[in-house]
Amino acid sequence: MKRANSRIHSNIDLEKKGHQFGELMIPWSDNAVPLGYHPIPIINIKNSHGKNILIVGGNHGDEFEGPSAIMRVSQKISLNEVNGQILFIPALSFAAVTQSSRTNPLDNRNMNRAFPGHPNGSPTEMLADYLENDLIHGFDAVIDLHSGGKASFFMPCALVQKSKSNDLFRQNLNLAKSFGIPTIWVLGENNDNRSLNSAADRAGVPMIAAELGGGGGVDPEITDLAEMGILKILNYLNIYKSTVNEAPKKFDQVELSDVSASLYAPTLGIFDRNVKAGDKVYTGQIAGWFHYITEPNRPSTRLEFKRSGVILAHSNRGMVRKGEMLTLVAEKMVTSN
Ligand SMILES: [Zn+2]
CATH class of the missing domain: 2.40.50.100 (RNA polymerase II/Efflux pump adaptor protein, barrel-sandwich hybrid domain)
Structure with missing residues (x-):
């Protein structure tokens, strides 16, 4: 589904088979960028029929475990081993990632508090609108990799939206279990509905986010967990046959209920x-x-x-x-x- 009023587009054809590197282009005009665009790098691997997945890192610009795991996985996978499509966005808030900033220096906005966004808003608002109302509708699953950033440190966990739809909630939980980290944070009534999780929920697309440590660096053990988690989900969706298959036996669902x-x-x-x-x-x-x-x-x-x-x-x-x-x-x- 391509909406007419989204101003963002990709400079590569996401429907074309192949292993392509490109950019999402946010058209912009100010003193710094008078007649150009703000780029967001993307990697698109598409082969024969199968499911398709969107894998995002750098939603916040000071969380580097997810972008690192995505860079590892995107280079590990060869086109002829893929059934379906994997679209990697390793650094969604690209300007923020390049400056190790939680919020985007282009507009001081927090990407994960910007949904559903606006097609004529600031760069972050335009991007939120493009993701929620256009891009994610074409996907069978979404993964959004976070961590605590510079300010905080999280127990590694997968996050699922407690959707009003029982079926979607079940699909979210199944994705979280395939990811393989034994703690699942269920986003209930107290959750902020301006996040990418909420956007995917409104779009009816199964999704997990993850919190992967933090501190503003790249923890080796937690980044290994994230890399394995991505491979396990690709295996679960039959997009890529991974050899990483062991799954934990028990999952704890936790909630910020009080x-x-x-x-x-x-x-x-x-x-x-x-x-x-x-x-x-x-x-x-x-x-x-x-x-x-x-x-x-x-x-x-x-x-x-x-x-x-x-x-x-x-x-x-x-x-x-x-x-x-x-x-x-x-x-x-x-x-x-
Ligand atoms: Zn984050």
């Missing part, structure tokens, strides 16, 4: 953390100390968890401002096969 369970900075200061991502915690347990570095005579505060759960993510900063996330505490809902 927003008051997570901890946020009470003011400007240092979070002296006592826990790490993946830890199980209980009510009253110490989360860490909060040091009032601008008021050395003020005693530090002992921060405690208000309910039990699992640490899904924590801040990766030293200095934090009032309102910044210190720890995300998720509740385990279901353990399943």
Whole structure:
């Protein structure tokens, strides 16, 4: 489905068979780019009939495990081994990735809070509109690889939207299980509906996202997990026969069901953390100390968890401002096969 009012287009024919390198072109006109476009690199591998998948990294520009895993996989796969189509977008917010910035320096927008976007908006809004209303409709599955970025660190997990459609929710869960990371974060009612997960849900396309560590670098073990996860999903969809087939036996579904369970900075200061991502915690347990570095005579505060759960993510900063996330505490809902 190609909508007439989307201004973005690809400079290669995505329907053509072959292993092609190209760009999505965001037409733009300002002092820096008077009569040109902002590029987003793409890699399209299309062969005989089969399913097709869109694999995205660099939605946020300071999360590098996903882009690294995509670069590995896209070079590992040869055209004659593919049934169907794989479209890789290794650095969706390309200008942001080149500057290690979470938001896009072209318009200061957060890509994953920009959906459904606008065809006549800023570069990020145009891109959100193109993805939600045009590009993803042609795909059988979407993967969007995130991590904690510079600001935070996540327990590795796959994210699925709890769709209103039971069938789509089941397909999302099946994709997450094929990805193979044993923690599945179910995005329920509290989830922000301006994300790519929500866009895929509105379009009725099965999708998972992933959180893959963070810290603004490339963790080798977590990047290996992401690479294997992509290969396992390609195998599951019969797009590419991968030799990586072992699957975990049990999956924990976790949810941020109680927003008051997570901890946020009470003011400007240092979070002296006592826990790490993946830890199980209980009510009253110490989360860490909060040091009032601008008021050395003020005693530090002992921060405690208000309910039990699992640490899904924590801040990766030293200095934090009032309102910044210190720890995300998720509740385990279901353990399943
Ligand atoms: Zn992200």
